[in-house]
Amino acid sequence: MNRNEERAIEWDCEQLLRRYYNFVHGREFSKAVALFTPDADWHALGVDLKGREAILEGLRSGFAAGTVRHTVTGTVVTVIDAENAESVYCNSVYNAPDIRIEDRETPIAMEETRR
Amino acid sequence: MNREEERAIEWDCQKTMRQYYDYVDHRDFDSAANLFTEDIDWMSHGVALHGRKELRDGLQAALGEGTIRHVLSNTVVNVIDEDNAELDEYHTLYYSADQEYETVDGPIAFEGPHRIIDCFAALRRTPEGWRIAKRRAPIIFRHDPNEPVRLETWGKKEGKT
Amino acid sequence: MDREQERGIEWECQKIMRRYYYHVDRREFEKAADLFTVDVDWLSHGVKLDGRDELVKALYASLGDGTIRHVLTNSVTTVVDEDHAICRSYNTLYYSADAEYEEADDPLALEGPHRLLDSYAELTRMPEGWRISKRRSLIVFRRDPDEPVRLESWGKSKGKVPGQA
Numbered sequence: 001m002n003r004n005e006e007r008a009i010e011w012d013c014e015q016l017l018r019r020y021y022n023f024v025h026g027r028e029f030s031k032a033v034a035l036f037t038p039d040a041d042w043h044a045l046g047v048d049l050k051g052r053e054a055i056l057e058g059l060r061s062g063f064a065a066g067t068v069r070h071t072v073t074g075t076v077v078t079v080i081d082a083e084n085a086e087s088v089y090c091n092s093v094y095n096a097p098d099i100r101i102e103d104r105e106t107p108i109a110m111e112e113t114r115r
Numbered sequence: 116m117n118r119e120e121e122r123a124i125e126w127d128c129q130k131t132m133r134q135y136y137d138y139v140d141h142r143d144f145d146s147a148a149n150l151f152t153e154d155i156d157w158m159s160h161g162v163a164l165h166g167r168k169e170l171r172d173g174l175q176a177a178l179g180e181g182t183i184r185h186v187l188s189n190t191v192v193n194v195i196d197e198d199n200a201e202l203d204e205y206h207t208l209y210y211s212a213d214q215e216y217e218t219v220d221g222p223i224a225f226e227g228p229h230r231i232i233d234c235f236a237a238l239r240r241t242p243e244g245w246r247i248a249k250r251r252a253p254i255i256f257r258h259d260p261n262e263p264v265r266l267e268t269w270g271k272k273e274g275k276t
Numbered sequence: 277m278d279r280e281q282e283r284g285i286e287w288e289c290q291k292i293m294r295r296y297y298y299h300v301d302r303r304e305f306e307k308a309a310d311l312f313t314v315d316v317d318w319l320s321h322g323v324k325l326d327g328r329d330e331l332v333k334a335l336y337a338s339l340g341d342g343t344i345r346h347v348l349t350n351s352v353t354t355v356v357d358e359d360h361a362i363c364r365s366y367n368t369l370y371y372s373a374d375a376e377y378e379e380a381d382d383p384l385a386l387e388g389p390h391r392l393l394d395s396y397a398e399l400t401r402m403p404e405g406w407r408i409s410k411r412r413s414l415i416v417f418r419r420d421p422d423e424p425v426r427l428e429s430w431g432k433s434k435g436k437v438p439g440q441a
Contacts, residue, residue: 003284003288007284010287022189069231069256071231073347074348107255108255133351134352188349209392209417216414225389225418
């Protein structure tokens with residue numbers, strides 16, 4: 001594989017990660033989950049989930065009732081081969097678990113978030 | 116259009132947005148405004164601006180004083196066709212209304228993010244490169260929700276809200 | 277050089293910057309320093325370092341203890357020519373001077389960002405890939421401006437602060 005081909009994979013993987021979080025933030029959980037393989041293996045915040053259905057349920061219970069923004073930064077993608085890649089990145093999370101921004105006329109105060 | 120051509124557009128659009136904030140944060144408002152189309156349709160903080168000149172005036176009024184850093188993340192570009200794209204991003208704002216980083220002695224003290232904003236932009240390919248034709252930026256989280264920033268005060272005074 | 281070649285360089289340079297902070301934040305200081313040219317010209321937090329060896333020493337001294345995360349954003353790379361580029365970015369730092377994330381049972385308490393920096397880097401294409409040859413940073417916002425961080429104290433003790441008495 002040449003560097004051009006690797007770059008294309010790196011870019012596509014980075015965009016995939018960003019799209020995932022954008023769907024989560026917009027509460028489009030089915031679209032978010034569709035970005036996982038059917039047998040996805042997910043571990044975050046001490047929670048282990050296996051497969052799309054479990055992840056969908058986890059996202060709904062975690063984020064349906066509130067407003068969250070994951071700011072995704074520092075993404076480094078390492079291409080393993082034409083069909084596999086790994087990525088690392090940093091997330092800064094702003095979360096108001098009980099407040100939906102659509103129900104507000106004004107923004108959510110920072111003091112109301114958990115970071 | 117193949118995926119390689121799309122990637123090139125995605126990259127160029129992302130670069131335009133990053134360049135915009137670099138210019139704005141360093142008070143190069145002319146260069147910042149030139150990254151928009153002449154007929155830009157811009158809405159942020161409840162202020163609606165049309166055209167580069169209004170945008171330039173708005174930027175000067177809002178950010179000519181104080182210090183701001185727009186920390187840009189989560190950029191996703193969707194290519195519509197060869198000449199049109201849409202872009203979603205977040206920016207986390209760090210802000211001081213009263214101190215200018217160029218003249219203050221040492222760093223400016225801060226407590227954390229001032230605002231977190233969802234941003235949508237429509238971009239168009241022009242002879243000068245990709246330019247922002249439309250922008251919408253609702254504030255999601257905000258420090259001091261009852262304290263308007265200069266853009267809001269100026270917008271109200273100029274009848275732009 | 278056409279735009280496609282430029283895009284390739286922009287991507288590579290951005291990736292070098294991201295890899296650097298990845299290694300630094302995980303205390304892989306030799307790997308981090310390997311992303312610089314041997315003769316790197318480095319100035320940050322008022323501390324001037326020349327060369328990779330000095331940089332490694334400084335990284336151990338300043339970030340061997342505590343926990344830091346450099347949140348890198350807004351990278352804009354300008355290609356100068358085939359072998360040179362400039363990258364401007366922002367760095368939002370989250371920092372704990374006293375706790376190491378590897379040892380903590382739980383996540384570290386977070387008060388918010390510690391510093392926000394404008395970052396400037398010049399990169400040069402070398403046989404081993406793009407490398408950072410010059411680095412400058414300006415702290416724009418800072419929590420606790422009167423509390424020096426370890427890099428500043430170390431730099432002062434080693435005479436690496438230009439203009440210090």
